[in-house]
Amino acid sequence: MHPDQKYIRYLQEHHSGGIDEIYRLYAGKVKKMILANSGSEEEAADIFQDTLVDIYKLSLDKDFVLTCSFEAFLIIICKRKWLSHLKTTYKKKVTNLTDHIYTFGENEASIAEEYALKIEKENTICALLEKLGDKCKEIIKACLQDKNQEKIAAKLGLSYAYLRKRKSLCMAELAKMVREHHLFKK
Structure with a gap:
């Protein structure tokens, strides 16, 4: 279990101080990434909020254990959500969505990508159901x-x-x- 599992617990327990800490530490990074790629502050806030909800839902699986940094996990899911949003909504070209501005280990990024793909697939199945x-x-x-x-x-x-x-x-x-x-x- 990664030490950042505490952020998952904050979401599971609806811990307002912990959730405030998540926003304080990571919302600005997501906002910067989305603003640099044809997005608005409102879209960045929506992507961030949707990602936290997805992580919360994923964490309800009793087998879920965070094995990479929360930052890597969060940023990669936000990135995938934003790319999907651009692709389906605006058909805009992505200008500067690079991983090098974030410092993740290769293993962390790989693990976070797996979870991000799982969330994306679950959301896609829900959309297809509709x-x-x-x-x-x-x-x-x-x-x-x-x-x-x-x-x-x-x-x-x-x-x-x-x-x-x-x-x-x-x-x-x-x-x-x-x-x-x-x-x-x-």
């Missing part, structure tokens, strides 16, 4: 929240057999969308 029809979204989300499919079927006003069939079709459609997405192609 592209499904309303009934498919409702079924999949209900099944993710509760494992008792008989209870879900009753709640949605469906027969158990129909729920299972429909869930299977919806999951197949989602899986197809995931396989076709560039992040998941090998």
Whole structure:
């Protein structure tokens, strides 16, 4: 476990002083990176906040242990989010998004990149789920929240057999969308 695990605990415990420390230490670095690459202060704040939320969600996995510096982890996730934002929203050219302004060990960067990719993939799957029809979204989300499919079927006003069939079709459609997405192609 890395000594910076304390920052993860601050997020998990909603420790206001600790979260203030994260902002004090790292928000300026993210802001500088985004401003240097066609971004605004508001976009930098949004990317920083979204990244902290993603790290918090990732940390809820009981197996999650930070094995690199929090700074490397945070900056790389912010960088990936910003690149994705530029690519999808503005189609702007990135001018100065370099890693050399940050001092990470090669191993730290590699570990942080793995976590960043995991977060990006999870967010992509959530976005693809939102592209499904309303009934498919409702079924999949209900099944993710509760494992008792008989209870879900009753709640949605469906027969158990129909729920299972429909869930299977919806999951197949989602899986197809995931396989076709560039992040998941090998």
